[in-house]
Amino acid sequence: MIDRSLFSLPGIRAALAQLAAINAALGALAVAQAWALALAISRLWAGGALASSLVPATVFLACYVLRQATRTLQDSRMERYAGERAGELRRNLLERIYDEGPALVQKTGSGGISALALEGISQVETYLELILPKMVGVVAIPVVILIAIFATDWTSGIIALACYPITVLYMVMLGKTAQERAARRHAEFMRLSNHFIDSLRGIETLRLFGRSRAHAGRIYSVSERFREATMKTIAVATLSSAVLDLIATFGLAGIAILLGFRLSDGEVALLPALFVLIMVPDYFAPLRAFASDFHASLDGKNALAAITGVVSGARAHSTNRSSGTAADADPSQASVDDDFSWGPRSTLELSGVCYSYDSGQRALSDISIVLRGGMRVGLVGLSGAGKSTLASLLAGFIAPSAGGIRLDGAAVSNLCSQGWRHQVAYIPQAPYIFHATLAQNIAFYRPDATREQIEDAARAMGLMDLVGDLPQGLHTVIGEAGRPLSGGESHRVALARAFLDPSRRVLILDEPTAHLDIETEMELKETLLPLFSDRLVVFATHRLHWVDQMDLVLVMESGRLVQAGSPAHLKGTQGYLALAGAINGSETETHHA
């Protein structure tokens, strides 16, 4: 019921200590307020003058104001604490997302990740704001009040004490059910988020194949499941509040009836009886508040677990990545230095590198290659051979599950560090165009580039026709919700990004021309080839005419490297290049070779 992960939050001890003090004060004020009210009433009942009740009535009002002020102090303290923790979580989550890159987004789903980063964080903030004071209050306030009840009347104290474990036991039982329901609801919410984002992304395909309506039906059924899960959670919450109210009412009634009998028998005086009776609702109030806020904050509890899971899971992942490799044998093995720079004499050596996706799918097996300075390396092979996976590994998006990497002779556990990533310009099949101006998109790797430098890059990559067509030239907003670009234009923007940053000496292209028609591809080739000089180029492709531009061609099959050599050599030997070339001619694709 109590979320243990809360205790690992930074600054939690100090926050809990402050809350304990605040709640003990709230308990003491409740006692003082009850005493003042009971005194005022009993004096009036005894026929005292109104003036005799003036002091207790003033104390009562003062206690009331002080209680409200203490609660406000507690709320503002918690708001600050929750805000700080939420800020930290958001930073950690974003850091992890950007650190892990596509691997993490693929694993969690882009909808799920955005739901966590947006709603998830604010749910956690609300959770912390609500649950921490209630968690402390549920112990501190009843203890103070119970001491006061026992000090006044043992019988009432025993009834109140007996009700407490019953209530707690009941809350624990219901809490488990509520937690299961809320976890199911959270899972449905993540599924809905992923499903919705996927549908938006695929809307073009869905419309094209006349499947939008059928798909709308699927979104409806996923939303329905989410609605049902929500209703079930609400049902448990409502039921538990009702039962808790019942227990509290029975407790109060039991104490009231007994006090009433004993009062009429003269066993107890009016003042202590009233005092106890006024305190009892305050005794049960924190339990009821905890129960109702517990349900209201379950979303935040699940979001906290999911975000912590993503953050620590990614951390564990990156720790695992550095073990199970040659790192075990060589403790000096580390990540790539931040000031590392790829040069003409640099070498990158993979030995026995393997990679398996979380699904267990082995995508790379025992890859051993040496890449040097300005080498141009072509990656070819049938669909599913592992080209993209190897390109991702070389770009530093994923780390090997086993095997060793040496950079300039020094063992490194993986390439997933800033030092390496700052050397890399990565061009995927469909480069992402941000919702920003064309200039900002080009200056992606170098936001400090001058207008002249951006223009030079645009000119070199053949973008000036586009610039001329755009209403505000380089300052026209492009990308999603802006002016859309064609596939060829998007690739030119991606190339201009690489051109603008000559310090990135490693160019990794993952089937950059897969979506382009052959004419556009040939035009782009002209632009692209000058970028290859003095860079390490890794080019995964199905289009074999690129192979002639390469110094080394790696042929992959089922995650293994089956052939390696110069294009001329490979074309002369029996194997993929000779076979694909013979079937398709070297200017065509080899998907179905």
Ligand SMILES: Nc1ncnc2c1ncn2[C@@H]1O[C@H](COP(=O)(O)OP(=O)(O)OP(=O)(O)O)[C@@H](O)[C@H]1O
């Ligand atoms: N995110 C993933 N999760 C699980 N398996 C994956 C994932 N991505 C790829 N795979 C699997 O890993 C293997 C290698 O895939 P990869 O995309 O690297 O091949 P490829 O040679 O680039 O294929 P293509 O030419 O079709 O792009 C395939 O069996 C593929 O199904």
